[in-house]
Amino acid sequence: MEQKLWSISELADECGVTTRTIRFYEDKGLLQPQRAGSNRVYNYKDKARLILILRGKRLGFSLEDIGEFLALYHAECDPAHASQLQYLLDKIQAKVKLLRQQQEDLALTLQELTRIETECLSHLKLPNSEEPLTP
Amino acid sequence: MEQKLWSISELADECGVTTRTIRFYEDKGLLQPQRAGSNRVYNYKDKARLILILRGKRLGFSLEDIGEFLALYHAECDPAHASQLQYLLDKIQAKVKLLRQQQEDLALTLQELTRIETECLSHLKLPNSEEPLTP
């Protein structure tokens, strides 16, 4: 069964980034597409990788961190590199801590923002609609 | 009753930033401490503002955005600036959308990270502990 393939601009469109961005990630070693002649060709695995990268970015990971985490998805738990694993484990645990803090921050902020939002809305939707109740 | 006051380095220490950072925020108009002579002096309101700024940063807001949101905490819903309010409201709603996406991303990522984490741990804690059950 033939696999679907993407050109660089198709992939860019579908993932909402520019071709420059995709080439940049390749420079950083995050993507390694095949070539057809000199043209880059992406398969579904490449696309999945890109999607993971973008999710990492939305969470505030650096591209360097993302590179290391991506390695984990493949080398996962090879006991041959225990020290490297321990290093990555430390990074993960630190990041998990940060992310939990973010969850708190996020909840608080959403709460305050929606409070302000509703206050604003009430002011915008009722511009001197009625006279005060003091005649 | 006397209010507690902070020097710039005290404030920096307590909030986990450098003095350079605090001065930078002042340059950007995010903080306006009093002065005693030429020295900056911060009160509890200034400190609260800084804490809000740092929370904004952890959530990935730009300092410019943070400045606008901070204005909301004071000018809140003055009907005199309806158009400005609408502008800020749009920004807030866009950000709320982004934050909800982040919550999703975050949940997914935490899930995968902890999965990898436990896999790693199991490999690290059981280095060829027992022979396989095939004699």
Added chain:
DNA sequence: CATGTATTTGACGTTAACGTTAACCTCTTC
């Protein structure tokens, strides 16, 4: 008074993550 410590302003340096030309191929299609 000398020394140390904290502060000030000002200016230049740095880094990540791309954006933006530029100059050049290579198809396809009219």
Added chain:
DNA sequence: GAAGAGGTTAACGTTAACGTCAAATACATG
């Protein structure tokens, strides 16, 4: 064969958010 649409590499530009001196001032203390 001319034009246009896509692709390539290479190199320089940009921006935010500070870091990092530098040079000067102010205050406290042995």
